[in-house]
Amino acid sequence: METTKNTKRIKRIYIIPAAIVAVLIGLQLFNQPIASKPVTGHMDEAPAAVLAILQRSCYNCHSNEQKLSWFDQLAPASWAVKKDVDRAREVMNLSEWDKLSSGERTGKMYAILNMMQAGKMPLREYLLLHPGAKVSEQDIEVVKKYTLSLSGNQAPHSTPPAAAGAVPKAFPVSPNGVKYTDAFKQWTVISMSTLFDHSIRVIYGNDIAVKAVREENFFPWPDGAIVVKAVWKQEEQPDGEIRPGEFVNAQFMEKNAEKYKTTEGWGFAKFSGQKLVPTGKDALFAQQSCISCHRQLAASTGFLFDVPMKVNPTSLTEKILSK
Amino acid sequence: MNRLFYLLLLAAFFTACKNERPANGQSRIVFEPGGLKFIASSLHPKQETMSALYGNDSALQSLAGSEHQTTAGTMIKLVTWRYHDNPQYFGGKINGELLSIESIQTDSRGAVTYHLDFGTLQRPAAPTARIAYIMTYKPVQIP
Numbered sequence: 386m387e388t389t390k391n392t393k394r395i396k397r398i399y400i401i402p403a404a405i406v407a408v409l410i411g412l413q414l415f416n417q418p419i420a421s422k423p424v425t426g427h428m429d430e431a432p433a434a435v436l437a438i439l440q441r442s443c444y445n446c447h448s449n450e451q452k453l454s455w456f457d458q459l460a461p462a463s464w465a466v467k468k469d470v471d472r473a474r475e476v477m478n479l480s481e482w483d484k485l486s487s488g489e490r491t492g493k494m495y496a497i498l499n500m501m502q503a504g505k506m507p508l509r510e511y512l513l514l515h516p517g518a519k520v521s522e523q524d525i526e527v528v529k530k531y532t533l534s535l536s537g538n539q540a541p542h543s544t545p546p547a548a549a550g551a552v553p554k555a556f557p558v559s560p561n562g563v564k565y566t567d568a569f570k571q572w573t574v575i576s577m578s579t580l581f582d583h584s585i586r587v588i589y590g591n592d593i594a595v596k597a598v599r600e601e602n603f604f605p606w607p608d609g610a611i612v613v614k615a616v617w618k619q620e621e622q623p624d625g626e627i628r629p630g631e632f633v634n635a636q637f638m639e640k641n642a643e644k645y646k647t648t649e650g651w652g653f654a655k656f657s658g659q660k661l662v663p664t665g666k667d668a669l670f671a672q673q674s675c676i677s678c679h680r681q682l683a684a685s686t687g688f689l690f691d692v693p694m695k696v697n698p699t700s701l702t703e704k705i706l707s708k
Numbered sequence: 709m710n711r712l713f714y715l716l717l718l719a720a721f722f723t724a725c726k727n728e729r730p731a732n733g734q735s736r737i738v739f740e741p742g743g744l745k746f747i748a749s750s751l752h753p754k755q756e757t758m759s760a761l762y763g764n765d766s767a768l769q770s771l772a773g774s775e776h777q778t779t780a781g782t783m784i785k786l787v788t789w790r791y792h793d794n795p796q797y798f799g800g801k802i803n804g805e806l807l808s809i810e811s812i813q814t815d816s817r818g819a820v821t822y823h824l825d826f827g828t829l830q831r832p833a834a835p836t837a838r839i840a841y842i843m844t845y846k847p848v849q850i851p
Contacts, residue, residue, distance in 0.1 A: 495799045502798055529798075536799070570850060574746045575738050577758045577789070581799035587749055587760070587848070595738050615850055619751070627751040629848045659851045683796050690796050693736040694804045701806060702735045704826075 412460040419470050422449040426483025428490075435531045439479060442507050442518045443497070446473035449480035456514065469508070475669075476677040488582070494532040495581060496678050501525050505681040536581040557661050559654030561668040563639050565661055569613040576693045579619070585629050588691045589613045593640075599702070603687030605650055610640040612689060633657065638689065648676040649688050737806060739787050747771060747784075748845040751791070751801075755830045758803045759788045761845045766814075768847060776843045782814040786842050788830070812839055 428436060445451055446469050457466045477493055478484075485493065500506035502525060507518045520528075556565040572589040575598055579585050590598065594610040597603065613635055620630030634657040642650035653671040655664040664670060679688040686692040744762035748771070751758050763771070763784040770779050788810075789803035808827035814820050822835035833841070 495797075499798050532799075567850070571745060573738060573740070574760055577749055577760060577791075577803045578794065579751060579791075579801045585749065585751055587746065589746070590738070598736055598738050601736065615848070617848065625752075625754055627753065628846070629749060632849050632851060635850070661851055678797075686796070690794065690800070691802055693738060694792065694795065694802060695734045695736050696792075696804045697735055697737045697806055699733050699735040702737050 409459070416458075416460040416463050417467060419451060419453075419467050422474075422480070424449050424480040426481065428479060428482045430490075431531060434527050438520065438524045438527060439497075442520050442524070444479060445515070445518070446470050446507075446511070447477050447479050449474070449478065454515070469511070472677075475673045491532075491535040491582070494528075494535055498525070498528050498532045499678070499682055501528060503682055557656055557663045559637070559652075559656075559663045560665040561652055561654065561671055562644065563637050563652040563654035565635070565637070565654070565656050565663075569611070569615075569635070572613070575612065576691050578614075578691050583619045584616050584633060585619050585627060586614050586616050586691070587629075589615070598692060603685075603689075603692075605642060606640045606687045606689070608640050608642055608650075612638045614691065632659070635661070645671075647672055649680060651676070651679070651688055739806070741785060741787075744783060744785060747847050749848065750845070752830075756791055757788050757807060757830060758791045758801075759786055761786050761842070771843070771845055772847050778812070778814040778818070778820050778839075778843065780814055780816050780818055782812070782820075784812045784842055785825070786810045788827075810838060810842070812842055 428439070431439075445453065451470060453466065456462055477496070482490070497506070501520050507515070507520070512519055556567070558564050569589045569591070572591050573595045575588045575590040575595065577585075577587050589612070591609075591611045593607055594612050597606050597610050615635050616633040617629035618631045618633060619627045621627055634655050637652070637654040637656070639645075639652040639654075640650055641652060645652040648671045651671075653675040656662065657664065676688075679690065683690050739760070741762040744764055745768070746760060747763050747768055748761040749759060750761075761784060763782070766779050766782040767784045770777060770782050786809070788807045790805040790807055791801045792804045794800035794802045806827065808829055809825040810829075811823050811825050812820055813823075820839055822839050829838075
């Protein structure tokens with residue numbers, strides 16, 4: 386009697402792990418490998434120390450040269466890995482670096498540096514299983530030094546202005562449906578900024594956006610909010626003061642949670658040069674080049690950079706508003 | 709394998725987003741220019757300040773012309789802020805503390821008056837010098 390009971394118990398002990406193993410083996414049938422893509426060009430211009438850091442910490446997702454561990458290749462973990470690699474390649478591919486202009490490369494280096502400094506990259510869940518990919522303070526300093534040496538170059542946000550010409554009669558529309566409007570010239574200025582690419586910027590908001598900033602209604606921003614960042618080249622005066630010079634582009638962010646689901650509810654658009662040429666071959670451009678930085682670095686303000694800093698006494702706000 | 713799942717679960721928990729620290733009694737100011745419109749801006753690297761210039765239609769006309777003379781009915785405000793490294797993006801600067809609000813007005817006979825509405829100037833100057841300075845701004849160009 387005792388023996389039969391024990392055998393039953395042993396059987397029960399084994400049946401659960403056996404079932405788990407069976408399910409896992411079954412899952413492998415649905416394992417899709419990561420698409421193999423050719424290497425077209427590396428970041429040959431960067432110092433070896435910078436390349437070593439990128440190869441160790443970024444290449445496993447942001448390249449066509451994955452060196453995955455066995456556990457990365459087992460379903461269901463492999464599904465998450467594939468999703469991450471696909472998204473990472475879309476945003477920045479270090480095996481296709483030659484496809485970027487020098488300005489875009491500078492912009493990507495700033496993005497890399499910002500992601501590392503903010504502790505957003507490599508992803509925390511990735512580091513748990515790949516501790517060797519962790520970037521140290523020293524690594525960040527190496528990347529920072531190199532990035533700062535590039536800032537004489539143009540940045541991606543400052544697409545070279547299109548040849549001078551008449552302003553189009555009908556306003557352009559971005560591939561994702563965001564329409565240009567010149568109404569923003571009458572809107573309230575939310576903030577002013579500059580970037581490493583020697584540009585000077587003014588950020589305008591419509592009434593919904595201004596109200597959202599004042600009330601810090603960022604989680605989520607209300608639908609209908611539109612923020613426009615106008616970008617100019619810096620023009621230095623003899624005394625060192627800088628004024629906006631040639632118009633570079635106008636960058637739109639329009640909130641519509643339903644319409645722009647894949648980009649945190651924000652519709653991104655950029656209209657460059659005198660002809661206001663929209664950026665992007667198709668609607669995917671915002672997923673590939675805009676939202677990744679906004680999502681990782683500007684989550685605390687509802688995915689918007691250049692929201693006014695919270696540094697003025699509240700009493701001052703009331704005083705200014707009552708004037 | 710189970711440990712792997714727990715690790716993934718733990719990782720998902722840690723990826724929850726982090727919000728900015730609450731600042732007591734501090735606010736995000738959006739300057740309300742009343743009926744005036746934004747016309748121009750400037751950056752002063754030596755003083756680490758940024759300014760925005762607002763004005764009415766007469767101001768826009770005055771500054772758009774080559775003469776840069778105040779016409780009757782001109783109303784201009786120059787709002788100056790301290791700038792900082794952008795806390796969300798290394799490589800950028802953004803306006804922070806409000807430092808001063810200056811205004812100039814021209815009456816129907818063309819007489820110009822200057823007033824410091826708020827704060828203090830980073831570099832004190834005579835009203836006539838400030839009027840001359842403010843009148844050097846040109847409207848920003850947007851297609």
